[in-house]
Amino acid sequence: MKHYLYSSILLPFLLLLPVVAWAQTTINGQVLDARSRQPLEGVTISAGVNGQQIISNAQGEFKVPVNGEGATTTLHFQLLGYATRTLKVILPLTQVLQVSMQANATNLSEVVVTGYETNRPLLETAGAISIVDSEVIQRFDQSSLVRAVNTVPGVRMEERAPASYRISIRGSSLRSPYGVRNVKMYLGDVPLTEASGITMLNMLDAGNIGRMEILKGPVGSIYGAGTGGAILLEPKRAAPGEHQLEVGGTTGSYGFRRYAVTASTGGEKANALVQYTRQQYDGYREHTAMEREVLLLSAQFYPSEKQTLSTYLIYSDLFYQLPGALTQEQYNENPRQARGGALGSVAQNASMNTDGVNIGLSHEYKLNNRWRNITSVYGLFRSQDHPFNTDYERNANQEFGARSLLVHTTRVGVAEATITVGGEYQRGFQVARTFDNNGGAVGANRSDDELISETGLLFAQAEFLLPGNWLATAALSYNDTRYDITRLQQAAAGADFRFIRDFNAVLSPRVALLKRLTKQISAHASVSAGYSPPSEEEILTSDGVLNQELEAEKGLNFEAGVRGRIFDGRLSFDVVAFSFRLNETIVSRQDVSSIAVFRNIGSTSQNGLETALAFTVVEESMAPLSLLKLWGSYTYNHFRFKDYQQGETVLSGNKLTGVAPHMATVGLDLATQVGFYLNLTSNFVDTIPLTDENTVFSDAFLIVGARTGIRRPLSKHLALDAFVGAENLTNQKYSLGNDLNAFGARFFQPAADRNYYGGLSLKYAL
Structure with a gap:
């Protein structure tokens, strides 16, 4: 029972x-x-x-x-x-x-950075690195990256005319009368800086950039030749789980209009984004109109847990006018005028006309937990049609390149080691023709050149994670650059000739040490060597003259810093001190025809301090006041010429041209639960020497900008961002992008006075 x-x-x-x-x-x-x-x-x-x-x-x-x-x-x-x-x-x-x-933008100390190919948290990266993410870019009207980049200590971005950019990292703009030089830039895993040493950053729209990592000082061990630094750009991509369509428009003072349409979809196996932007600007100054159209295709595929395939395609069509620099008298009289006279900007229709396509493909393969490889290839095609004040240029460029690296993780005794080896090669071909400029029309041919630019590097890096929370890094790169110029025609000579400039290959080492003091604080120090050969535009100037004697710059950099978070993570800080000695420094001066010419001088001594602070008063998504954050950056530069003599004049000890001794940026971010937000930004720049002789200085200025608006969902699928903003609320009269050592005392490129903008964007998410 x-x-x-x-x-x-x-x-x-x-x-x-x-x-x-x-x-x-x-x-x-x-x-x-x-x-x-x-x-x-x-x-x-x-x-x-x-x-x-x-x-x-x-x-x-x-x-x-x-x-x-x-x-x-x-x-x-x-x-x-x-x-x-x-x-x-x-x-x-x-x-x-x-x-x-x-990753959240408000917790950068925990975000993984790709600088130095380490893929480590910022707190475990031994180097001066600053991050500009999409939220920083969106603080402003997105007409350019200038104001976003200028929030970073040690970095100065200028705009001589709308879309005419110049970037200075620790004084590197000394040799850049125009354009971006001496700063190596990457888009994704492939170089954006061309084999000729030139970076066409103005071909991109600010909205194309999802994130920027700015590495300051010589970083030749991984990213090749350079004494100024490196900037790693990541194209905008779809976020995981994101399926949405966004349309937006902005309009503002002086005929500013910008329109953008973005469609994106992100899954666990793939993501894709298509973005079209169009920007127009009538200009604050006479002859400063610009128009740019950019189409971005960006995608990533994950065919297996071991593979990642990333690709992008960018088509850009850019036009902008060049107003020219003004003398002090003209600047005081009417800062909105363009350069006048028979060779003036209006009379000669001085402008830039460029269109091109840039394609990149990168493949990452993880063989296992200890081995992975990243191989990237790219190609670009570009045509240019530029009437300048004194000549007319027509150029066509095509280029291809590849970069590959192998990463191995192992153990060496008690240390966990990460070994990285790889190489990079770029080859560009350019047809460059110069003509007389007859009132904006092509005149008689002056020169006809074919230029082949080749640059490459081999690199190796070893990282050792040691007991006691120490991280040691040793790296070395071998850099080589070669220019092959064939002159098919020159009006003055009437004979063909070939000029080959093969710069001696140079080894660039880097040694760094980091100590994790606590879970939230780390200290680092490094010694690195820099090597920077002249760019193609410094060898072959815009008037067709060959600068055959120009040598490469070489320098040695020492730096130490501490970064971290305290007070329960509310206060974050990043402080770096550095000392850089640069030899064979390249400087630029303008000749009588306003053409920039370049020469080597003895050396420069560049010492400085860079500080970034941020204090989060409130960060609670469900509270009525969901965010209140104060942040700021400060830069001190003690940059001096050494062993520099101009004719009979000794310039040793003079302040470095184009560098402000003090720069500071302060900001406030506020957001509420209902969607209202406010961003305030103020930027101070001290007086800047405009001549090597230190006889002319620009005035110091303080400008303030603000953006306010509301971001909130209108329905389950639809969200709104409506905003208004203003720049230069202090209505300062200042020059943003001075011409250094300018002939005829034409130094000043006036920036806009107080101006306003407003717009909205709508996001429809599935």
Whole structure:
């Protein structure tokens, strides 16, 4: 009887066991950083509302047991410094689930950076690195990157005319009368700086950039020749789980109009983004109109957990007028006028007309947890048609290049080591013709050149994670640059000739040491050598003259810094001091025809301090006041010429031309739960020497900008951002992009007075 009773009780449970076993399943997955595709450790994963919590391991892997067959379960992913993600998973799941998480802009000390190819948190990166993300870019009207970049200590971006950019990292604009030189730039994993040493940053729209990492000082060990620094740009991409269409428009003072349409979709296996932007500007000054159209196609594919394929295509059509610089008298009389006279900007229709296509493809393959390879290829095609004040140029460029690196993680004794080796090669071909400029029309031919530019480097780097939270880095690169110029015609000579300039290959080492003092504070120090050969435009000037004697710059940089967060993470700081000695320094001067000419001088001594601070007063998404943040940056430059003599005049000890001794930026960010936001930014720049002789200085200025608006959902799928803003609220009269050592004392390129803008964008999300 008892046996029958036990059987009656146990039988239903025994019958249910297969059902329970059949209903129990496990979700296997891996969590990755959305940008770097590196594993994220410490992510909290929970299933359902009250599900069990699992923590991802060092490889980002996790296993979540759930119940259900043919049902849907919800997974929640949380990690400090990253946006929380929620995914719905249909059971059973037979494959490994890959989950991408997007870093928050407000917790940069936990964000992984790609600088020096380390893919480490910023707190574990031994170097002076600043980050400009999309939120910083969107603080302004997105007409250019100038105001966003100028929030960074040690960096100065100028705009001599709309879309005529110049970037100075620790004084590197000394040799850049126009354009971006002596700063190596990458777009994704491929060079944006061409083999000729020139970077066409103005071919991009500010909205094309998702993020910038600015590496200050010589970084030749990984990114090749350069004494100014490197800037790593990441094209805008779709965020994980994002499926949306965005349209927007902005209009403002002096005929400013900008329109943008963006369609994006992001999944766990692929993401794609298409963006079209059009910008027009009538100009604050006479003869400063501009128009630019840019089409960006950006995509990433993850065919397996071991592979990532990234690609982009950018088509750009750019036109802008060149107003020319003014003398002090003209600047005081009427800063809105253009350069006048028979060779004036209006009379000669001085302007830039450029269109081109840039294509890049990058493939990352993880052989296993210890080996990975990244190989990238790119190509570009560009045509230029430029009437200048004294001549007319027509050029056509085509270029291709490749970069590949192999990363191996292993152990060497008690240290975990990461070894990186690789190489990069670029080859460009340019047809360059100069003519007389007859009132904006092509005149007699002056010169006809074919230029082949080749540059390459081999590099190796070893990182050692040592006991006691020490990180040591040793790196070395071998750089080589060659120009091959064939002159097919020159009016004055009447004979063909060939000029080859092969700069001696140079080894550039870098040694760095970092100590993690606490979980939130680290200190670092480094010594690095810089090498920067002249660009093609410095060898072959715009009037067709060959500068055959110009040598490469070489320098040695020492720096030390500390960064971190205190007061429960509310106060973040980043302080760097550096000392840089540059030899064979290249300087520029204008001749009688306003053509920039270049020469080597003895050396310069560049010492400085860079500081960035941010204090978060309030950061609570559900509170009425959801964000209140104060931040600022300060730069001190003590830059001097050494061993410099101009004729009989000794200039040693003079202040470095084009560099302000003091620069500061202060900002405030405020946001509320209902969607109202306010961004305030003020920027101070001290007096700047405009001649090597230190006889002329620009005035110091303080400008203030503001943007306010409301961001909020209008429905389940539709969101609105409506805003108004103003720049130069202090109505300062200042020059943004002075001409250094200008002939005829034409130094000043006046910037706009107080101006306003407003606009809106609509996002429709699925």
